[in-house]
Amino acid sequence: VTITLQAARGIVERAEAAAAAIGIAVNIAVLDGGGHLKAFARMDDAVLGSIDIALKKAKTSVLFAMDSETVHEFSKPGAPAHGLEATNDVLVTFAGGVPLKDSRGRIIGAIGVSGGAVEQDRAVAVAGALWPDA
Amino acid sequence: VTITLQAARGIVERAEAAAAAIGIAVNIAVLDGGGHLKAFARMDDAVLGSIDIALKKAKTSVLFAMDSETVHEFSKPGAPAHGLEATNDVLVTFAGGVPLKDSRGRIIGAIGVSGGAVEQDRAVAVAGALWPDA
Amino acid sequence: VTITLQAARGIVERAEAAAAAIGIAVNIAVLDGGGHLKAFARMDDAVLGSIDIALKKAKTSVLFAMDSETVHEFSKPGAPAHGLEATNDVLVTFAGGVPLKDSRGRIIGAIGVSGGAVEQDRAVAVAGALWPDA
Amino acid sequence: VTITLQAARGIVERAEAAAAAIGIAVNIAVLDGGGHLKAFARMDDAVLGSIDIALKKAKTSVLFAMDSETVHEFSKPGAPAHGLEATNDVLVTFAGGVPLKDSRGRIIGAIGVSGGAVEQDRAVAVAGALWPDA
Numbered sequence: 001v002t003i004t005l006q007a008a009r010g011i012v013e014r015a016e017a018a019a020a021a022i023g024i025a026v027n028i029a030v031l032d033g034g035g036h037l038k039a040f041a042r043m044d045d046a047v048l049g050s051i052d053i054a055l056k057k058a059k060t061s062v063l064f065a066m067d068s069e070t071v072h073e074f075s076k077p078g079a080p081a082h083g084l085e086a087t088n089d090v091l092v093t094f095a096g097g098v099p100l101k102d103s104r105g106r107i108i109g110a111i112g113v114s115g116g117a118v119e120q121d122r123a124v125a126v127a128g129a130l131w132p133d134a
Numbered sequence: 135v136t137i138t139l140q141a142a143r144g145i146v147e148r149a150e151a152a153a154a155a156i157g158i159a160v161n162i163a164v165l166d167g168g169g170h171l172k173a174f175a176r177m178d179d180a181v182l183g184s185i186d187i188a189l190k191k192a193k194t195s196v197l198f199a200m201d202s203e204t205v206h207e208f209s210k211p212g213a214p215a216h217g218l219e220a221t222n223d224v225l226v227t228f229a230g231g232v233p234l235k236d237s238r239g240r241i242i243g244a245i246g247v248s249g250g251a252v253e254q255d256r257a258v259a260v261a262g263a264l265w266p267d268a
Numbered sequence: 269v270t271i272t273l274q275a276a277r278g279i280v281e282r283a284e285a286a287a288a289a290i291g292i293a294v295n296i297a298v299l300d301g302g303g304h305l306k307a308f309a310r311m312d313d314a315v316l317g318s319i320d321i322a323l324k325k326a327k328t329s330v331l332f333a334m335d336s337e338t339v340h341e342f343s344k345p346g347a348p349a350h351g352l353e354a355t356n357d358v359l360v361t362f363a364g365g366v367p368l369k370d371s372r373g374r375i376i377g378a379i380g381v382s383g384g385a386v387e388q389d390r391a392v393a394v395a396g397a398l399w400p401d402a
Numbered sequence: 403v404t405i406t407l408q409a410a411r412g413i414v415e416r417a418e419a420a421a422a423a424i425g426i427a428v429n430i431a432v433l434d435g436g437g438h439l440k441a442f443a444r445m446d447d448a449v450l451g452s453i454d455i456a457l458k459k460a461k462t463s464v465l466f467a468m469d470s471e472t473v474h475e476f477s478k479p480g481a482p483a484h485g486l487e488a489t490n491d492v493l494v495t496f497a498g499g500v501p502l503k504d505s506r507g508r509i510i511g512a513i514g515v516s517g518g519a520v521e522q523d524r525a526v527a528v529a530g531a532l533w534p535d536a
Binding site: 004005008009032034036037038039040041042043044048051 | 138139142143168170171172173174175176177178182185
Binding site for chain 2: 300301302303304
Protein backbone atom coordinates (compact mmCIF):
# COMPACT_ATOMS: atom_id res chain seq x y z
CA VAL A 1 0.00 0.00 0.00
CA THR A 2 1.53 3.25 -1.06
CA ILE A 3 0.55 6.58 -2.45
CA THR A 4 -0.14 7.11 -6.15
CA LEU A 5 1.30 9.98 -8.13
CA GLN A 6 -2.23 11.21 -8.70
CA ALA A 7 -2.86 11.40 -4.97
CA ALA A 8 0.58 12.90 -4.27
CA ARG A 9 0.01 15.57 -6.88
CA GLY A 10 -3.40 16.37 -5.44
CA ILE A 11 -1.84 16.75 -2.01
CA VAL A 12 0.85 19.08 -3.34
CA GLU A 13 -1.74 21.19 -5.12
CA ARG A 14 -3.99 21.45 -2.05
CA ALA A 15 -1.02 22.50 0.05
CA GLU A 16 0.07 25.00 -2.57
CA ALA A 17 -3.40 26.54 -2.66
CA ALA A 18 -3.43 26.77 1.13
CA ALA A 19 -0.04 28.50 1.12
CA ALA A 20 -1.10 30.94 -1.57
CA ALA A 21 -4.27 31.72 0.38
CA ILE A 22 -2.21 32.95 3.32
CA GLY A 23 0.37 34.64 1.15
CA ILE A 24 3.44 32.48 1.74
CA ALA A 25 5.80 30.64 -0.62
CA VAL A 26 6.74 27.16 0.52
CA ASN A 27 8.40 23.93 -0.53
CA ILE A 28 6.13 20.91 -0.53
CA ALA A 29 7.47 17.35 -0.48
CA VAL A 30 5.46 14.14 -0.59
CA LEU A 31 7.17 10.85 0.25
CA ASP A 32 5.78 7.35 -0.09
CA GLY A 33 5.40 4.84 2.74
CA GLY A 34 9.03 3.75 2.33
CA GLY A 35 10.28 7.31 2.69
CA HIS A 36 11.12 7.74 -1.00
CA LEU A 37 10.34 10.97 -2.86
CA LYS A 38 7.11 10.86 -4.83
CA ALA A 39 6.31 14.52 -5.67
CA PHE A 40 7.83 17.91 -4.94
CA ALA A 41 7.14 21.54 -5.75
CA ARG A 42 8.98 24.71 -4.76
CA MET A 43 6.78 27.78 -5.05
CA ASP A 44 8.42 30.82 -6.58
CA ASP A 45 10.27 32.94 -3.99
CA ALA A 46 10.44 30.19 -1.37
CA VAL A 47 13.85 30.38 0.31
CA LEU A 48 16.41 27.83 -0.87
CA GLY A 49 17.17 26.64 2.65
CA SER A 50 13.66 25.31 3.08
CA ILE A 51 13.99 22.67 0.34
CA ASP A 52 15.97 20.40 2.63
CA ILE A 53 13.74 21.19 5.59
CA ALA A 54 10.57 20.21 3.74
CA LEU A 55 12.16 16.93 2.67
CA LYS A 56 13.37 16.19 6.21
CA LYS A 57 10.01 17.04 7.81
CA ALA A 58 8.31 14.54 5.54
CA LYS A 59 11.04 11.97 6.22
CA THR A 60 10.64 12.46 9.96
CA SER A 61 6.88 11.94 9.76
CA VAL A 62 6.99 8.82 7.69
CA LEU A 63 9.85 7.23 9.63
CA PHE A 64 8.06 7.64 12.96
CA ALA A 65 4.45 7.55 11.73
CA MET A 66 3.59 10.79 13.49
CA ASP A 67 3.56 14.54 13.03
CA SER A 68 7.13 15.88 12.93
CA GLU A 69 6.63 18.04 16.05
CA THR A 70 5.41 15.04 18.03
CA VAL A 71 8.82 13.45 17.56
CA HIS A 72 10.20 16.39 19.54
CA GLU A 73 8.34 15.19 22.62
CA PHE A 74 10.61 12.15 22.58
CA SER A 75 13.82 13.80 21.41
CA LYS A 76 13.97 17.05 23.34
CA PRO A 77 16.53 17.65 26.08
CA GLY A 78 15.57 15.64 29.15
CA ALA A 79 13.18 13.40 27.23
CA PRO A 80 13.76 9.66 27.01
CA ALA A 81 15.13 9.65 23.47
CA HIS A 82 17.15 12.87 23.69
CA GLY A 83 19.38 13.29 20.65
CA LEU A 84 17.09 11.23 18.44
CA GLU A 85 17.06 14.08 15.91
CA ALA A 86 20.66 13.35 14.93
CA THR A 87 19.74 9.86 13.70
CA ASN A 88 18.52 8.89 10.26
CA ASP A 89 20.84 11.43 8.66
CA VAL A 90 19.15 14.31 10.56
CA LEU A 91 15.48 14.64 11.45
CA VAL A 92 13.47 17.86 11.64
CA THR A 93 11.29 17.83 14.72
CA PHE A 94 9.30 21.01 14.43
CA ALA A 95 5.92 21.28 12.79
CA GLY A 96 5.24 20.90 9.09
CA GLY A 97 5.54 17.15 8.59
CA VAL A 98 2.31 15.13 8.62
CA PRO A 99 1.72 11.44 7.86
CA LEU A 100 -0.62 10.49 5.03
CA LYS A 101 -3.08 7.67 5.65
CA ASP A 102 -5.40 5.66 3.47
CA SER A 103 -9.08 5.13 4.19
CA ARG A 104 -8.24 2.27 6.55
CA GLY A 105 -5.79 4.37 8.55
CA ARG A 106 -2.63 2.80 7.20
CA ILE A 107 0.33 5.10 6.62
CA ILE A 108 1.05 5.48 2.94
CA GLY A 109 3.50 8.38 3.07
CA ALA A 110 4.00 11.86 4.45
CA ILE A 111 3.92 15.49 3.46
CA GLY A 112 6.55 18.02 4.52
CA VAL A 113 6.12 21.78 4.15
CA SER A 114 8.68 24.53 4.81
CA GLY A 115 9.06 28.18 3.91
CA GLY A 116 6.65 30.07 6.14
CA ALA A 117 6.43 30.45 9.89
CA VAL A 118 6.33 27.07 11.58
CA GLU A 119 2.63 27.24 12.41
CA GLN A 120 1.88 28.33 8.85
CA ASP A 121 3.87 25.39 7.50
CA ARG A 122 1.89 23.09 9.74
CA ALA A 123 -1.45 24.48 8.58
CA VAL A 124 -0.39 24.10 4.95
CA ALA A 125 0.76 20.51 5.51
CA VAL A 126 -2.50 19.63 7.24
CA ALA A 127 -4.48 21.16 4.40
CA GLY A 128 -2.52 19.05 1.93
CA ALA A 129 -2.98 15.89 3.95
CA LEU A 130 -6.75 16.19 3.78
CA TRP A 131 -6.73 15.02 0.16
CA PRO A 132 -9.76 12.71 0.04
CA ASP A 133 -8.14 9.93 -1.97
CA ALA A 134 -4.85 9.76 -0.13
CA VAL B 135 16.96 34.30 -14.40
CA THR B 136 15.57 31.05 -13.20
CA ILE B 137 12.71 28.73 -13.88
CA THR B 138 9.23 29.31 -12.48
CA LEU B 139 7.15 26.61 -10.84
CA GLN B 140 4.61 26.97 -13.61
CA ALA B 141 7.25 26.24 -16.24
CA ALA B 142 8.80 23.44 -14.17
CA ARG B 143 5.42 21.79 -13.74
CA GLY B 144 4.69 22.07 -17.44
CA ILE B 145 8.01 20.40 -18.18
CA VAL B 146 7.28 17.56 -15.77
CA GLU B 147 3.84 17.02 -17.27
CA ARG B 148 5.15 16.97 -20.83
CA ALA B 149 7.80 14.45 -19.85
CA GLU B 150 5.23 12.35 -18.04
CA ALA B 151 2.97 12.30 -21.08
CA ALA B 152 5.90 11.28 -23.28
CA ALA B 153 6.77 8.44 -20.91
CA ALA B 154 3.18 7.24 -20.74
CA ALA B 155 2.98 7.31 -24.54
CA ILE B 156 5.80 4.78 -24.79
CA GLY B 157 4.59 2.74 -21.83
CA ILE B 158 7.32 3.41 -19.27
CA ALA B 159 7.26 4.70 -15.68
CA VAL B 160 9.94 7.22 -14.86
CA ASN B 161 11.13 9.73 -12.28
CA ILE B 162 11.26 13.32 -13.50
CA ALA B 163 13.29 15.98 -11.71
CA VAL B 164 13.52 19.67 -12.58
CA LEU B 165 16.27 21.78 -11.00
CA ASP B 166 16.74 25.55 -11.19
CA GLY B 167 19.82 27.25 -12.62
CA GLY B 168 21.66 26.93 -9.31
CA GLY B 169 21.03 23.20 -9.14
CA HIS B 170 18.28 23.37 -6.52
CA LEU B 171 15.18 21.16 -6.75
CA LYS B 172 12.15 22.90 -8.21
CA ALA B 173 9.71 20.10 -9.13
CA PHE B 174 9.67 16.31 -9.04
CA ALA B 175 7.31 13.48 -9.89
CA ARG B 176 7.70 9.72 -9.67
CA MET B 177 5.28 7.84 -11.86
CA ASP B 178 3.63 4.81 -10.34
CA ASP B 179 5.75 1.65 -10.72
CA ALA B 180 8.99 3.52 -11.45
CA VAL B 181 11.82 1.69 -9.69
CA LEU B 182 13.05 3.28 -6.46
CA GLY B 183 16.68 3.31 -7.54
CA SER B 184 15.94 5.70 -10.35
CA ILE B 185 14.93 8.56 -8.04
CA ASP B 186 18.54 9.37 -7.27
CA ILE B 187 19.56 8.85 -10.88
CA ALA B 188 16.98 11.33 -12.17
CA LEU B 189 18.17 13.90 -9.63
CA LYS B 190 21.83 13.37 -10.52
CA LYS B 191 21.22 13.49 -14.26
CA ALA B 192 19.58 16.89 -13.84
CA LYS B 193 22.41 18.01 -11.56
CA THR B 194 24.99 16.90 -14.10
CA SER B 195 23.29 18.84 -16.87
CA VAL B 196 22.93 22.07 -14.96
CA LEU B 197 26.44 21.97 -13.49
CA PHE B 198 28.08 21.49 -16.89
CA ALA B 199 25.49 23.20 -19.09
CA MET B 200 25.20 20.23 -21.41
CA ASP B 201 23.31 16.98 -21.90
CA SER B 202 24.36 14.43 -19.29
CA GLU B 203 25.71 11.97 -21.86
CA THR B 204 27.90 14.66 -23.40
CA VAL B 205 29.77 14.87 -20.11
CA HIS B 206 30.74 11.24 -20.72
CA GLU B 207 32.72 12.27 -23.79
CA PHE B 208 35.02 14.11 -21.40
CA SER B 209 34.95 11.72 -18.46
CA LYS B 210 35.16 8.24 -19.98
CA PRO B 211 38.24 6.07 -19.59
CA GLY B 212 40.98 7.44 -21.80
CA ALA B 213 39.25 10.80 -22.29
CA PRO B 214 40.89 14.00 -21.06
CA ALA B 215 38.82 14.35 -17.91
CA HIS B 216 38.68 10.68 -16.92
CA GLY B 217 37.14 10.25 -13.49
CA LEU B 218 35.18 13.50 -13.66
CA GLU B 219 32.03 11.58 -12.70
CA ALA B 220 33.28 11.17 -9.13
CA THR B 221 33.32 14.95 -8.54
CA ASN B 222 30.44 17.09 -7.35
CA ASP B 223 29.23 14.32 -5.05
CA VAL B 224 28.81 11.93 -8.02
CA LEU B 225 27.60 12.77 -11.51
CA VAL B 226 25.53 10.58 -13.82
CA THR B 227 26.96 10.71 -17.32
CA PHE B 228 24.56 8.65 -19.36
CA ALA B 229 21.57 10.05 -21.21
CA GLY B 230 18.48 11.53 -19.59
CA GLY B 231 19.70 14.91 -18.31
CA VAL B 232 19.02 17.94 -20.52
CA PRO B 233 19.60 21.64 -19.81
CA LEU B 234 16.64 24.02 -19.89
CA LYS B 235 17.11 27.36 -21.59
CA ASP B 236 15.09 30.53 -21.78
CA SER B 237 14.17 32.26 -25.04
CA ARG B 238 17.56 34.00 -25.08
CA GLY B 239 19.45 30.73 -24.73
CA ARG B 240 20.48 31.18 -21.11
CA ILE B 241 20.47 28.12 -18.88
CA ILE B 242 17.70 28.33 -16.32
CA GLY B 243 17.80 24.77 -15.00
CA ALA B 244 17.77 21.17 -16.13
CA ILE B 245 15.51 18.14 -16.38
CA GLY B 246 16.59 14.63 -15.39
CA VAL B 247 14.64 11.50 -16.28
CA SER B 248 15.29 7.93 -15.16
CA GLY B 249 13.33 4.69 -15.06
CA GLY B 250 13.24 3.40 -18.62
CA ALA B 251 15.95 2.31 -21.01
CA VAL B 252 18.57 5.02 -21.33
CA GLU B 253 17.49 6.06 -24.81
CA GLN B 254 13.88 6.17 -23.64
CA ASP B 255 14.86 8.33 -20.69
CA ARG B 256 16.63 10.67 -23.08
CA ALA B 257 13.61 10.94 -25.39
CA VAL B 258 11.36 11.69 -22.42
CA ALA B 259 13.73 14.37 -21.10
CA VAL B 260 13.97 16.01 -24.51
CA ALA B 261 10.18 15.99 -24.80
CA GLY B 262 9.93 17.69 -21.42
CA ALA B 263 12.56 20.28 -22.27
CA LEU B 264 10.53 21.46 -25.24
CA TRP B 265 8.08 23.24 -22.94
CA PRO B 266 7.49 26.52 -24.81
CA ASP B 267 7.61 28.84 -21.79
CA ALA B 268 10.74 27.42 -20.19
CA VAL C 269 20.81 37.93 -11.52
CA THR C 270 23.96 36.98 -9.77
CA ILE C 271 27.15 38.53 -8.55
CA THR C 272 30.09 39.22 -10.85
CA LEU C 273 33.67 38.32 -9.98
CA GLN C 274 34.51 42.01 -10.06
CA ALA C 275 31.88 42.74 -7.43
CA ALA C 276 32.80 39.67 -5.37
CA ARG C 277 36.44 40.67 -5.37
CA GLY C 278 35.57 44.22 -4.35
CA ILE C 279 33.54 42.84 -1.45
CA VAL C 280 36.40 40.61 -0.32
CA GLU C 281 38.85 43.49 -0.47
CA ARG C 282 36.59 45.83 1.50
CA ALA C 283 36.12 43.18 4.16
CA GLU C 284 39.84 42.51 4.26
CA ALA C 285 40.57 46.20 4.75
CA ALA C 286 38.00 46.36 7.54
CA ALA C 287 39.58 43.37 9.28
CA ALA C 288 43.08 44.80 8.93
CA ALA C 289 41.86 48.09 10.35
CA ILE C 290 40.84 46.39 13.59
CA GLY C 291 43.85 44.10 13.65
CA ILE C 292 42.27 40.72 13.01
CA ALA C 293 42.94 37.98 10.44
CA VAL C 294 39.82 36.44 8.93
CA ASN C 295 38.53 34.18 6.20
CA ILE C 296 36.20 35.85 3.73
CA ALA C 297 33.88 33.86 1.47
CA VAL C 298 31.53 35.22 -1.19
CA LEU C 299 28.85 32.92 -2.64
CA ASP C 300 26.52 33.60 -5.56
CA GLY C 301 22.74 33.59 -5.32
CA GLY C 302 22.60 29.82 -5.75
CA GLY C 303 25.04 29.25 -2.90
CA HIS C 304 28.05 28.46 -5.09
CA LEU C 305 31.53 29.77 -4.25
CA LYS C 306 32.53 32.87 -6.19
CA ALA C 307 35.54 34.32 -4.31
CA PHE C 308 37.50 33.51 -1.19
CA ALA C 309 40.50 34.84 0.70
CA ARG C 310 42.17 33.72 3.91
CA MET C 311 44.24 36.41 5.54
CA ASP C 312 47.62 35.34 6.86
CA ASP C 313 47.41 33.96 10.43
CA ALA C 314 43.67 33.31 10.31
CA VAL C 315 42.95 30.05 12.11
CA LEU C 316 42.31 27.03 9.90
CA GLY C 317 39.06 26.14 11.61
CA SER C 318 37.44 29.34 10.48
CA ILE C 319 37.62 28.47 6.77
CA ASP C 320 34.63 26.17 7.07
CA ILE C 321 32.82 28.60 9.34
CA ALA C 322 33.14 31.47 6.88
CA LEU C 323 31.80 29.26 4.09
CA LYS C 324 28.88 28.04 6.21
CA LYS C 325 27.98 31.53 7.42
CA ALA C 326 27.71 32.68 3.82
CA LYS C 327 25.71 29.56 2.93
CA THR C 328 23.34 30.17 5.81
CA SER C 329 22.74 33.76 4.72
CA VAL C 330 22.07 32.97 1.10
CA LEU C 331 19.85 29.95 1.82
CA PHE C 332 17.61 31.89 4.20
CA ALA C 333 18.03 35.38 2.74
CA MET C 334 18.93 36.89 6.09
CA ASP C 335 21.88 37.60 8.37
CA SER C 336 23.25 34.37 9.79
CA GLU C 337 22.52 35.35 13.39
CA THR C 338 18.90 36.09 12.55
CA VAL C 339 18.47 32.42 11.69
CA HIS C 340 19.32 31.71 15.31
CA GLU C 341 16.15 33.50 16.42
CA PHE C 342 14.25 30.72 14.71
CA SER C 343 16.54 27.80 15.48
CA LYS C 344 17.60 28.27 19.09
CA PRO C 345 16.37 25.94 21.85
CA GLY C 346 12.74 26.72 22.58
CA ALA C 347 12.26 28.66 19.33
CA PRO C 348 9.78 27.46 16.72
CA ALA C 349 12.36 25.91 14.39
CA HIS C 350 14.67 24.41 17.02
CA GLY C 351 17.29 22.22 15.46
CA LEU C 352 17.16 23.99 12.11
CA GLU C 353 20.95 24.39 12.20
CA ALA C 354 21.42 20.67 11.53
CA THR C 355 19.70 20.92 8.12
CA ASN C 356 21.33 21.80 4.82
CA ASP C 357 24.47 19.90 5.79
CA VAL C 358 24.96 22.15 8.85
CA LEU C 359 24.26 25.86 9.15
CA VAL C 360 26.20 28.41 11.20
CA THR C 361 23.78 30.65 13.04
CA PHE C 362 25.98 33.17 14.74
CA ALA C 363 26.99 36.51 13.28
CA GLY C 364 29.25 37.00 10.28
CA GLY C 365 27.03 35.99 7.36
CA VAL C 366 25.28 38.78 5.47
CA PRO C 367 23.20 38.62 2.26
CA LEU C 368 24.31 40.66 -0.74
CA LYS C 369 21.65 42.53 -2.68
CA ASP C 370 21.58 44.33 -5.98
CA SER C 371 20.28 47.87 -6.43
CA ARG C 372 16.72 46.54 -6.65
CA GLY C 373 17.00 44.63 -3.40
CA ARG C 374 17.23 41.18 -4.91
CA ILE C 375 19.57 38.70 -3.25
CA ILE C 376 22.56 37.97 -5.46
CA GLY C 377 24.73 36.12 -2.97
CA ALA C 378 26.17 36.37 0.52
CA ILE C 379 29.40 37.10 2.36
CA GLY C 380 30.66 35.03 5.28
CA VAL C 381 33.47 36.14 7.59
CA SER C 382 35.15 34.16 10.36
CA GLY C 383 38.36 34.42 12.34
CA GLY C 384 37.83 37.20 14.86
CA ALA C 385 35.41 37.62 17.72
CA VAL C 386 31.87 37.11 16.50
CA GLU C 387 30.97 40.79 16.67
CA GLN C 388 34.17 41.65 14.81
CA ASP C 389 33.34 39.10 12.13
CA ARG C 390 29.93 40.68 11.79
CA ALA C 391 31.36 44.20 11.44
CA VAL C 392 33.80 42.99 8.79
CA ALA C 393 31.04 41.22 6.84
CA VAL C 394 28.83 44.29 6.95
CA ALA C 395 31.72 46.44 5.73
CA GLY C 396 32.25 44.05 2.82
CA ALA C 397 28.57 43.95 1.94
CA LEU C 398 28.51 47.73 1.43
CA TRP C 399 30.33 47.35 -1.89
CA PRO C 400 28.49 49.89 -4.07
CA ASP C 401 28.24 47.74 -7.20
CA ALA C 402 27.09 44.54 -5.55
CA VAL D 403 56.53 27.49 5.36
CA THR D 404 53.31 28.28 3.63
CA ILE D 405 51.91 30.59 1.05
CA THR D 406 50.90 34.16 1.88
CA LEU D 407 47.62 35.68 0.79
CA GLN D 408 49.57 38.18 -1.27
CA ALA D 409 51.29 35.39 -3.17
CA ALA D 410 48.07 33.38 -3.49
CA ARG D 411 46.27 36.38 -4.89
CA GLY D 412 49.05 37.06 -7.34
CA ILE D 413 48.83 33.46 -8.51
CA VAL D 414 45.07 33.69 -8.98
CA GLU D 415 45.43 36.91 -10.94
CA ARG D 416 48.13 35.52 -13.20
CA ALA D 417 46.01 32.47 -13.89
CA GLU D 418 42.96 34.62 -14.54
CA ALA D 419 44.89 36.74 -17.03
CA ALA D 420 46.14 33.60 -18.79
CA ALA D 421 42.59 32.26 -19.02
CA ALA D 422 41.26 35.55 -20.35
CA ALA D 423 44.03 35.65 -22.93
CA ILE D 424 42.82 32.39 -24.45
CA GLY D 425 39.17 33.25 -24.07
CA ILE D 426 38.06 30.77 -21.40
CA ALA D 427 36.30 31.21 -18.06
CA VAL D 428 37.72 29.09 -15.25
CA ASN D 429 37.66 28.49 -11.52
CA ILE D 430 40.99 29.04 -9.79
CA ALA D 431 41.74 27.62 -6.35
CA VAL D 432 44.90 28.09 -4.31
CA LEU D 433 45.49 25.85 -1.29
CA ASP D 434 48.25 26.15 1.29
CA GLY D 435 50.80 23.45 2.10
CA GLY D 436 48.35 21.76 4.47
CA GLY D 437 45.68 21.54 1.78
CA HIS D 438 43.51 24.29 3.23
CA LEU D 439 41.84 26.90 1.02
CA LYS D 440 43.75 30.16 0.75
CA ALA D 441 42.25 32.00 -2.25
CA PHE D 442 39.60 31.30 -4.86
CA ALA D 443 38.01 33.04 -7.82
CA ARG D 444 35.33 31.93 -10.25
CA MET D 445 35.42 33.88 -13.48
CA ASP D 446 32.05 34.94 -14.83
CA ASP D 447 30.43 32.26 -17.01
CA ALA D 448 32.61 29.43 -15.71
CA VAL D 449 30.42 26.33 -15.37
CA LEU D 450 29.27 25.54 -11.84
CA GLY D 451 30.51 21.96 -11.99
CA SER D 452 34.11 23.08 -12.31
CA ILE D 453 34.21 24.70 -8.84
CA ASP D 454 34.59 21.33 -7.18
CA ILE D 455 37.00 20.12 -9.84
CA ALA D 456 39.34 23.08 -9.39
CA LEU D 457 39.36 22.52 -5.63
CA LYS D 458 40.02 18.79 -6.03
CA LYS D 459 42.80 19.29 -8.59
CA ALA D 460 44.61 21.57 -6.16
CA LYS D 461 43.99 19.11 -3.32
CA THR D 462 45.38 16.25 -5.39
CA SER D 463 48.55 18.22 -6.21
CA VAL D 464 49.29 19.28 -2.70
CA LEU D 465 48.51 15.90 -1.15
CA PHE D 466 50.89 14.06 -3.48
CA ALA D 467 53.34 16.89 -4.20
CA MET D 468 53.02 16.49 -7.95
CA ASP D 469 50.98 17.64 -10.91
CA SER D 470 47.48 16.21 -10.73
CA GLU D 471 47.85 14.26 -13.99
CA THR D 472 51.02 12.62 -12.72
CA VAL D 473 48.98 10.98 -9.99
CA HIS D 474 47.11 9.20 -12.78
CA GLU D 475 50.26 7.31 -13.70
CA PHE D 476 49.99 5.61 -10.33
CA SER D 477 46.22 5.29 -10.11
CA LYS D 478 45.13 4.25 -13.58
CA PRO D 479 43.78 0.78 -14.30
CA GLY D 480 46.63 -1.72 -14.20
CA ALA D 481 48.98 0.66 -12.39
CA PRO D 482 50.31 -0.21 -8.94
CA ALA D 483 47.99 2.08 -7.00
CA HIS D 484 44.86 1.52 -9.08
CA GLY D 485 41.83 3.03 -7.39
CA LEU D 486 43.89 5.64 -5.57
CA GLU D 487 41.59 8.35 -6.94
CA ALA D 488 38.78 7.21 -4.65
CA THR D 489 40.82 8.00 -1.53
CA ASN D 490 41.08 11.33 0.26
CA ASP D 491 37.40 12.02 -0.38
CA VAL D 492 37.95 11.83 -4.18
CA LEU D 493 40.99 13.01 -6.12
CA VAL D 494 41.01 14.50 -9.61
CA THR D 495 43.84 12.99 -11.63
CA PHE D 496 43.70 14.87 -14.89
CA ALA D 497 45.65 18.02 -15.65
CA GLY D 498 45.07 21.40 -14.05
CA GLY D 499 46.55 20.91 -10.58
CA VAL D 500 50.12 22.11 -10.05
CA PRO D 501 52.18 22.31 -6.83
CA LEU D 502 53.51 25.67 -5.72
CA LYS D 503 57.08 25.83 -4.47
CA ASP D 504 59.15 28.42 -2.72
CA SER D 505 62.59 29.56 -3.90
CA ARG D 506 64.18 26.57 -2.16
CA GLY D 507 61.88 24.11 -3.88
CA ARG D 508 59.73 23.33 -0.87
CA ILE D 509 56.03 22.78 -1.51
CA ILE D 510 53.98 25.60 -0.06
CA GLY D 511 50.63 24.84 -1.67
CA ALA D 512 48.98 24.11 -5.00
CA ILE D 513 46.85 25.71 -7.67
CA GLY D 514 43.88 24.01 -9.29
CA VAL D 515 42.19 25.28 -12.45
CA SER D 516 39.03 23.98 -14.12
CA GLY D 517 36.57 25.28 -16.67
CA GLY D 518 38.29 24.98 -20.05
CA ALA D 519 39.60 22.01 -21.98
CA VAL D 520 41.98 19.98 -19.85
CA GLU D 521 45.10 21.16 -21.66
CA GLN D 522 43.89 24.76 -21.37
CA ASP D 523 43.32 24.31 -17.66
CA ARG D 524 46.84 22.97 -17.35
CA ALA D 525 48.36 25.89 -19.22
CA VAL D 526 46.43 28.35 -17.03
CA ALA D 527 47.54 26.59 -13.84
CA VAL D 528 51.17 26.57 -14.96
CA ALA D 529 50.95 30.28 -15.79
CA GLY D 530 49.59 30.94 -12.32
CA ALA D 531 52.25 28.86 -10.64
CA LEU D 532 55.01 30.97 -12.17
CA TRP D 533 54.31 33.76 -9.68
CA PRO D 534 57.84 34.90 -8.77
CA ASP D 535 57.27 35.25 -5.05
CA ALA D 536 55.41 32.01 -4.49
